[in-house]
Amino acid sequence: MARILELRRSIRILADYGNKLQGKSVVRRWTDISLMNSQMNLRGWGRALDNGPPGSEGSPRPLIIRRDRTGPRLQLLTAKGFEWVEAEIPIRELPPELEGFRLLHVSDLHVRKAWDPAYDEFIARVEANPPDFIAYTGDFVDNKHDSRRAMPVVRRLVNSLKSRLGTAAILGNHDGDLLGPPLASLNLTLLDHRRLALRSGSATLEFIGIAGVDRKDFDPGFLRSLGRKEPGTVRVVLSHFPDLVRRSRFLEADLFLAGHTHGGQICLPTGIPIIRHDSLPAKLISGIHWVYDTWLVANPGLGFSGLPIRLFCPAQVIEIRLRKAGGS
Numbered sequence: 542m543a544r545i546l547e548l549r550r551s552i553r554i555l556a557d558y559g560n561k562l563q564g565k566s567v568v569r570r571w572t573d574i575s576l577m578n579s580q581m582n583l584r585g586w587g588r589a590l591d592n593g594p595p596g597s598e599g600s601p602r603p604l605i606i607r608r609d610r611t612g613p614r615l616q617l618l619t620a621k622g623f624e625w626v627e628a629e630i631p632i633r634e635l636p637p638e639l640e641g642f643r644l645l646h647v648s649d650l651h652v653r654k655a656w657d658p659a660y661d662e663f664i665a666r667v668e669a670n671p672p673d674f675i676a677y678t679g680d681f682v683d684n685k686h687d688s689r690r691a692m693p694v695v696r697r698l699v700n701s702l703k704s705r706l707g708t709a710a711i712l713g714n715h716d717g718d719l720l721g722p723p724l725a726s727l728n729l730t731l732l733d734h735r736r737l738a739l740r741s742g743s744a745t746l747e748f749i750g751i752a753g754v755d756r757k758d759f760d761p762g763f764l765r766s767l768g769r770k771e772p773g774t775v776r777v778v779l780s781h782f783p784d785l786v787r788r789s790r791f792l793e794a795d796l797f798l799a800g801h802t803h804g805g806q807i808c809l810p811t812g813i814p815i816i817r818h819d820s821l822p823a824k825l826i827s828g829i830h831w832v833y834d835t836w837l838v839a840n841p842g843l844g845f846s847g848l849p850i851r852l853f854c855p856a857q858v859i860e861i862r863l864r865k866a867g868g869s
């Protein structure tokens with residue numbers, strides 16, 4: 542027990558030190574991006590449902606989560622053995638064209654200078670069955686102060702992971718604002734303070750990026766300027782910090798994708814984290830939860846923050862399939 546407390550204290554000191562070194566973030570401009578997508582064939586609309594968690598209306602379509610394997614209890618220096626989690630998430634008023642839409646959520650790669658052999662399996666699985674879209678929720682690199690040695694690995698990995706319709710990303714607190722331009726040159730659309738809409742006719746799949754370098758970047762003025770969600774729109778918010786789900790409630794997001802916590806990274810055998818880096822209750826530190834009228838997807842991520850160890854908290858990639866709430 543004394544060793545655990547000592548380890549917890551050391552990690553907290555390291556985290557505090559990192560936070561102090563974090564520079565002030567700069568104000569970023571925002572824009573809207575619209576992509577017309579003829580591959581989303583519009584066929585009509587789902588019916589409106591009463592308020593309440595989707596799938597709780599006596600629906601045969603509740604949240605379903607499967608994983609391909611149980612990840613290792615200990616991961617050291619590599620994410621090998623990472624879990625591939627498949628989640629069928631019921632969405633109210635899901636346009637039929639988005640039924641079964643596959644969204645791959647990747648977070649917290651924390652890339653260092655060396656290629657992780659786990660990436661080879663990751664790329665092979667994506668190549669074998671490409672998702673419709675890929676969303677990253679920050680922390681591409683581990684070193685907050687110098688990403689140059691990690692960028693060749695980030696470039697190779699990101700450009701190797703291809704989807705049918707595109708890729709969007711936001712920065713995390715390890716990335717820093719300076720990583721924005723090199724990331725934007727890769728096979729992705731950087732969404733910090735931006736909105737991306739995939740449209741086909743009147744059907745829209747909307748991605749909104751909350752700036753992720755610092756919680757202080759949260760800009761309710763920008764987010765409110767986006768307006769209420771239009772009919773026929775599925776709204777997906779990307780936020781590095783899960784606890785910003787509270788302050789973003791007015792967005793009426795269908796999905797709130799987040800990372801940052803690493804699921805605790807070092808947990809007790811019961812899976813309870815030793816430390817947290819988020820103000821949400823411990824039970825929300827990882828997994829998929831209906832909170833604040835949205836589905837919060839708290840992705841434990843693939844990488845390691847600081848110490849290259851994951852204990853009782855295996856790395857994960859999350860594949861989301863959109864399902865119409867109340868469907869059969």
Ligand SMILES: [Fe+2]
Pocket residue numbers: 649651680713715801802803842846
């Ligand atoms: Fe992280």
